[in-house]
Amino acid sequence: MMSLLSKVxxxxxRATTAARPSVASGMxxxxxxxxVLRRPLALGFHTTPARCSVKDRSTQQAEDIAAAAGGSNARxxxxxxxxxxxxxxxxxxxxxxxxxxxxxHVFPTLATFSLQGKVGVVTGGARGLGLVMGQGMVxxxxxxxxxxLNKEEAAKQAKSIVERFRKDQPEAKKLPKVTAHYADxxxxxxxxxxxxxxxxxxxxxxxxxxxxxxxxxxxxxKYPIDRMRKLWGVNVDGTYLFATAIARHLMERKSKxxxxxxxxxxxxxxxxxxxxxxxxxxxxxxxxxxxxxxxEWAKAGIRxxxxxxxxxxxxxxxxxxxxxxxxxxQWTSLIPxxxxxxxxDLMGPVTFxxxxxxxxxxxxxxxxxxxxxxx
Numbered sequence: 001m002m003s004l005l006s007k008v009x010x011x012x013x014r015a016t017t018a019a020r021p022s023v024a025s026g027m028x029x030x031x032x033x034x035x036v037l038r039r040p041l042a043l044g045f046h047t048t049p050a051r052c053s054v055k056d057r058s059t060q061q062a063e064d065i066a067a068a069a070g071g072s073n074a075r076x077x078x079x080x081x082x083x084x085x086x087x088x089x090x091x092x093x094x095x096x097x098x099x100x101x102x103x104x105h106v107f108p109t110l111a112t113f114s115l116q117g118k119v120g121v122v123t124g125g126a127r128g129l130g131l132v133m134g135q136g137m138v139x140x141x142x143x144x145x146x147x148x149l150n151k152e153e154a155a156k157q158a159k160s161i162v163e164r165f166r167k168d169q170p171e172a173k174k175l176p177k178v179t180a181h182y183a184d185x186x187x188x189x190x191x192x193x194x195x196x197x198x199x200x201x202x203x204x205x206x207x208x209x210x211x212x213x214x215x216x217x218x219x220x221x222k223y224p225i226d227r228m229r230k231l232w233g234v235n236v237d238g239t240y241l242f243a244t245a246i247a248r249h250l251m252e253r254k255s256k257x258x259x260x261x262x263x264x265x266x267x268x269x270x271x272x273x274x275x276x277x278x279x280x281x282x283x284x285x286x287x288x289x290x291x292x293x294x295x296e297w298a299k300a301g302i303r304x305x306x307x308x309x310x311x312x313x314x315x316x317x318x319x320x321x322x323x324x325x326x327x328x329x330q331w332t333s334l335i336p337x338x339x340x341x342x343x344x345d346l347m348g349p350v351t352f353x354x355x356x357x358x359x360x361x362x363x364x365x366x367x368x369x370x371x372x373x374x375x
Contacts, residue, residue, distance in 0.1 A: 078219045078275055092153065093127040093315045093343075112357040116141035120207035120354065121198060123147045123185055123242055126154040128314040129262065129343050130211030134178075135161050136347030137354065139168075142207065143177040145198040147185070147242075154180035177202065185212045185238025186230070195245045207354045208246050208259040210239040210286075215266075215279040228278045235282040236289070243293060247302055256301035258354045261290045263308040265369045283308070287365050294363035303362040305353045310369025313340040336371035 115137055122134040126148035134144050138161055148154040158178040165176055179201050183194035198205060213235040216227060239261050250257040266276070267283030290306040297304060311317075311331055317340070321328050332338055349366055352358050367373055 078222075093131045093157070110357055112359075113351060113355045114141045115207070115351065115355055118142045118206040118354070119145065119198075119202045119204055120209065121145045121147060121205055121242070121246065122209045122211055123183070123238065124210075124212030126150050126157050126180075128211075128316065129309065129312060129346055130209070131157055132343035133209055133211060133262075133346050133350045135164070136344075136351050137207070137209075138165060138176045138178060139347075140351045140355070142354075143202055145179050145181055145202060145205075147181045147183045147194055147198075147212075149182070149184060151180055151182040154182075185210075185242060186233030188241055191238075191241040191245055195242075195249065199249065204253065204255075205246050205249055206255070206257050208242060208257075209262065209350060209354070210242055210260070211262045212238050213262065213282075213286075215276055217274045217276055218278075219275045220277045223278060231278055232282050232285075235279070236285045239286050240289060243289075243304070247293075247297055247300070250302055251300050256303075258303045258358075259290075259293075259305070260350055260353045261286050261304065261306045263287045263290070263306045263365065265308050265310045265367055265373050267308060268365075268367070269373050290365070291363045298362060303353075303358070305358070305362060306365040307346065307349055307353065308365055308367045308369065308373075309341060309346060310335065310367070310372045311340045312345075313342055334372060334375065335369070336375055339370065341368060341370060 118137075118141070120134070120137045120142045122130050122137070122144065124130040125134045125144075125146035130148075131146075134146055138144050144158075144161070146154040146158050158180045161178050162175055165172070179198070181194050181197055182190075184190040195205070214231065216223075216231060218224075218227070243259055243261070246257070246259070263286045264279075264283040266280045267285075267287040270280060287306045287308065290304045293302075294304040313321075328340075332340060345368055349368055353361065353364075353366065
């Protein structure tokens, strides 16, 4: 769930230009993905101890510069953890307002960006990044199936998206069809049942966005294996199961389709100081899975791409910042753009990759991170 905070802070003397958090899940990062019980630990930060020894001036200056950049070393710190609320206490997300008039090109744009007539599926779509990306699909003309462990929240948000559409487009002759569905994305039987339900409701599936996912902060040597398996089950197995099930459906229909896997910049870099090796490896697997499936399914007309969000300001990360107001400066100190991303920053990229505007793009990893991974 890059909607759950997928990172906390990137310390270290890596750049002087300007470290951050994310969600699931883009996240979510990563959205409102399947969740497991998370270790309730307080946020903390490693501080450089007072120096007692005499050092030469160049060494002292180097250490002062490093400390000013956010930390004396670019390394993980086992004390950096995030207290994740239980599922019933997660903050509810709100559909984006002022995101654009749905169904009418108020501003001129290419027709190929339209998702008119398409049916999209978003896993982990009841909160955070998944919810906003789903709304972006609806604004662009698609009907939508929201999939989440919390079907009640998914149903609430499905209604909210339609109501938002009605307000933005009062003269629309046809309202989008937005439905809510339950699935444990890591369970093959649950996934197959969910896909069958969506097809029964909508008649078909054209697009998929896999936003279900979550992270935890554990030192690798202390990570409980059952939790690690659950993390991989949601982030990796869940992506694979939904992708292959919908690919079979598209192949049976002899229809083209487009999928977007929500990875993370953590699949390309190592976040510091929080230790999260299994999550980083899982997101690297998601990224390469997208590349591999894009080649395997190219002959069937099915495109598969990946979006790798950086630190995103979701309802959950905002709650953490409200509780810890000094963290935002540290979180953003290594982002060249100087800010965390907002969920709306993913609306355009996901619409582009799902639409015919990207018909010759497959196997790509689009990093939406404010420049973090290139510094």
